[in-house]
Amino acid sequence: MAESTGPKRPGGETLLFLTDEQLRKGIEAMFFAYRGFTADPDRILENYAYGRAHHRAIHFIGRSPGTTVNNLLSILGVTKQSLNRVLRTLIADGLVESRVGTRDKRERHLNLTEAGWRLERELSDAQRDRMRVAFRAAGPEAVAGFRTVLEAMMDPEMRRHYVALKEQS
Amino acid sequence: MAESTGPKRPGGETLLFLTDEQLRKGIEAMFFAYRGFTADPDRILENYAYGRAHHRAIHFIGRSPGTTVNNLLSILGVTKQSLNRVLRTLIADGLVESRVGTRDKRERHLNLTEAGWRLERELSDAQRDRMRVAFRAAGPEAVAGFRTVLEAMMDPEMRRHYVALKEQS
């Protein structure tokens, strides 16, 4: 504890935001904020007997229409068996449509149906509302810092996915 | 979508950071960053046959030594049955010690044992390392913004807990 508190830059300037105390506050901020982040969608999903796994699948299919199962797997970081169970119910319920690839017929291309888009909207509206309130309260500079720190916190492969989604806009 | 893009302040200034696109980037940043945030502790916990639930319990007991079960419950937001299962294994494994309260003998006060502190250190060192790298790369202003947005994103009750932990430092 003692030796890592109040670190110095080569220049000698004290970096107060890098003390163990500050880092721990950052850790706890992530924990408590993530709870808020998922709270609203979780409440909505209860009405549909779906869980977060369904939300994640719907989100990223909606974000990248026509994406393949494999791409979704690497974004979500779960096993194909886990994802498949979720996709199966979404397809059976008519929220997601799976089409065999034209060039490579092994691949399945995933798209939201009209009903799928409706749920996607309901979920992302709720999540965006909270994000909007937080962003507005914090202001543009804080939002920029928020994004900068989160990007720096990602694993390289996740950052790749994140950036790829950004550019696609 | 269209009507909520490019909102205006009373003054008339366009708030680019509140567009649906910006909000969605914020959502995805939270998702990918949280994965990184938990990745290192998760790897460590595998060696002990523990999960995130154990980590959370250890973290907050270490943060508030002598805390009661009820307080821990409201911080973690799980049922007493869920928490009890985790606490039972931690106590059985000699990482956590539960003492009957002196003033109110219904309460159990929880503390980390020496072995508990060792694991707490191992976990929080790993998590702080990642946070430190991210903070250093982003800089002090970004870190301040990061914390501001996360605090605004919390549910009020979670913010209460967050602030209470902050002040206790």
Next chain:
DNA sequence: ATTTTATGTCAGCCTTGTTGACATTCCAAG
């Protein structure tokens, strides 16, 4: 004396993650 609070525990259920095994389809390299 009665009610409420704090805690523990048992049983059972659900979601969502895991591994392992196996089948199918089909591209691509030899």
Next chain:
DNA sequence: CTTGGAATGTCAACAAGGCTGACATAAAAT
């Protein structure tokens, strides 16, 4: 053309960690 491997789907079994409901106990509070 044959074969290897990639992409996908599916079945089975299992574990972690949520949940609810029910019940027990001790002690504080009324």
